[in-house]
Amino acid sequence: MNCQPWLKALVYKCININHTCLLCSDAAEQRYPLCAACEQELPWLDEHCLRCALPLPMAGLICAQCSRRPPAFDQVIAPWHYGFPLDTLISRFKHNSQWPLGRLMAEMLSLNLSHRFQEGLPTPDLLLPVPLARRRLRQRGFNQAGMLGRWLSKALAIECDERLLLRTRETPAQQRLDARGRQRNLRQAFALASEASLKGRHVAVIDDVLTTGATAQAIAQLLRHAGARRIDVYCLARTAKPGQA
Incomplete structure (x- = not known):
């Protein structure tokens, strides 16, 4: 039998x-x-800017900042805004090495992306996790964006390369800086590996949280200069403006 x-x-x-x-x-x-x-x-992000995913009072709008100065990336995809209990889950994943929480959030992000792909969102050719500074990588022991990228790659059947995007210098933690300080902090902080060939390709940058967008902007400018055709940003959560609920 x-x-x-x-x-x-x-x-x-x-x-x-x-x-x-x-x-x-x-x-x-x-x-x-x-x-x-x-x-x-969970703090689902329903009404947001169509470009940078900033939480807004109404859906289908573009925020004032993106209207005045369009970012170098095309679109941010984030299922949640950075609120309770998701902020706690991300912190426990990043700072307490509670990887099952990261795996859970990555799986739910992949389901969200699969649904959006079916509705017409262009599917990228390549996933590029935001690299972590060497000192912070030694302290933490892992790159949370790299882990998210690998989980998404497996779930979505999209190539993920953690070697093409490089962190070229140590920078202070972004959490301690305001928007202008974050922009200055990231000048020439990223580079591409010599073997990177991105001309005409659609790439998606992977990160955990998008706050001011300074990191995404710096990387997107680098990728644009390298010839990338379209640049999206996939992250777990998007923060609101200071003082905004």
Whole structure:
């Protein structure tokens, strides 16, 4: 008697259904470890700028800054705004090495992107994670953007290359700086590897959070100069302006 189909069914059930929610510890009853109630409570980003994903009061608008000075990138895709409890999940992933939380968020981002691809969002040829400064990489032990890029690459079947985009100098942490300070901080902070060939290609930059957009802008300018045809930014969350809910 061949019992292999039954075993496969058990494996499928274990992998896709028998999860515990990573937020409330109840049975998730979904293909990823998050229950429907906690998923609904996440700070979903519905109304936002069509270019930089800045949270706005209404959908379908472009923010004033992007209207006055269009960024070098084409579009930011972020499922959530940077609010509770997502801010805690990202912090625990980055600073406490709680990788299952990062894997969960990457899987949900990949589902969001797959849906957008089906609705007409252009699919990129290449994923490029934002590189981490060497000192910070030694302290943390991993690059969160690189891990997100690898998980997205597997889920979306899109190539991810962590070697083409380089961090050329150490810079102070962006969190301590205002918008202008972030821009000055990132001047000549990135470079492309000598073997990079991006002319005519559609690339997506991968990061965890987009705050002022200074990092995305600096990298997008570099990629434009290298001949990239389209540049998108995929991140987990987008912050609001200071003082904005």
